[in-house]
Amino acid sequence: MKLNLSTSGNSVTVTLADKMYVKEATELREKLLVYIDSGYKELHIDMSGVEYIDSSGLGVLVALHKRTLQIGGRVILHGLKGSVKELFELTRLTKVFDIV
């Protein structure tokens, strides 16, 4: 999966694309944990291009959410749609993340 990363202040924005399976989820987690450990508190994740996400992908987003909470930060998800949005609603993760 292609990861498009940019920073601004204490925020980092990543744009995801296509499908998120185990390999892509692992890559995302490793990259974003580095930013969190460097002090970035707001993670903006653009999901508008994500067509499919499995439990590994959800797991990574939850892990990032828990880590940012520890430092008083948050994860904001942008552009949820289609089956991915349905999955977030089914798992009630819509009540965990900030969704715009």
Next chain:
Amino acid sequence: MYIKAQITNEIACVLMTSWLIFTIIKHKSEEFQKLEQENQESQSKLISFLSIMENMQESTIITNPTGKIVWVNPSFTKVTGYTIDEVLGKNPRFLQSGKHNTEFYKEMWDTVAREGRWQGEIWNRRKNGQIYPEWLTITIIRDDVGEHLHYSAIFQDISKEKQAFTDMQIASQIQKELVPKDFVDERMQVRTLYRASNFVSGDMYDLVRIGEHRWFGFLIDVMGHGLATSLQASAIHVLFRQLANDAIPLAQKMQIVNQTSISYFLEGTFCAAIAFEFDLERNELTYCGAGINNLLAFTGKQPVVRKAPGLFLGIDPDVTYEEHSIMLEKGDHIHFITDGLYDLMLDRNVSDYDFDSLLGLFHNLLDSDQAFDDATAVSMKIL
């Protein structure tokens, strides 16, 4: 004129000879310098290699072509207890443990002779008598014209790795004993499928009779794989079992498990679960999802995939859960599965599958090379 030409020739010859001699001496001098330089480089390399072998973690034995030890490194002494003075000139067979038969050693040395190398697991004996497993590589060392100079034996003590492997095998057996197996009673048939991705599973399930015709059950799927997740799964299993006979709503049981287990989930871990109660007197199934958000219900009504909305365990201590119910009839079948199996099903249309063919599908999917996660299925058919 002739004399002048002779003299000139003589002088030219002397000059030519002098030049030749000078050139030869210069060339030989350069050769000598080159040889000396190569010699110094070889010595330097030899010193480096020796230093590496002296300090390497792997144990090393060097023997001559007749098998007599000419050198061992300090790691050899550390692992076996024998000093270099105690083993010089001896054949390494004094290390034999007695665990292997003659055929084993014959096959080993035949392979070395044929292929120049043998590698494998072998049990040897330390000086204190203790036998231990090692991963051994024997190689023939030859010079640049193929002359056999030495045998080298490089090995690692793998006792800890083998013990860990044995422990994992035992843990796997214990875990399988903790979960109920297939059974049939007068009201229903239960078939289970429980497969760990690597020895032990982060999945867990149970089915407990809580009344004459009432059952309480649950599936757990801790995020991740391996030993740590299996420990978490076991802890959650205990929490659910403790609540089995409590006369409180299913959603409340899920809430209690969530609140109690929050501290079990370090870092980014969490757990998916689904709990259910079967009342076979009223033919009613009640279920409550917490991250395992689907079940397959073959009741003659669509859809087959029923939703069970609810947040994973271990994320938010204040979340509330919801219950849903399905009425069942004779012949209906229900399947609770974890995502290690559900994700393999993708959007396959299974509405025409009967009980046995669906179980066959589950097995086929898990036998495929696409299966990499822990997978669990609890399937129930109303009789």
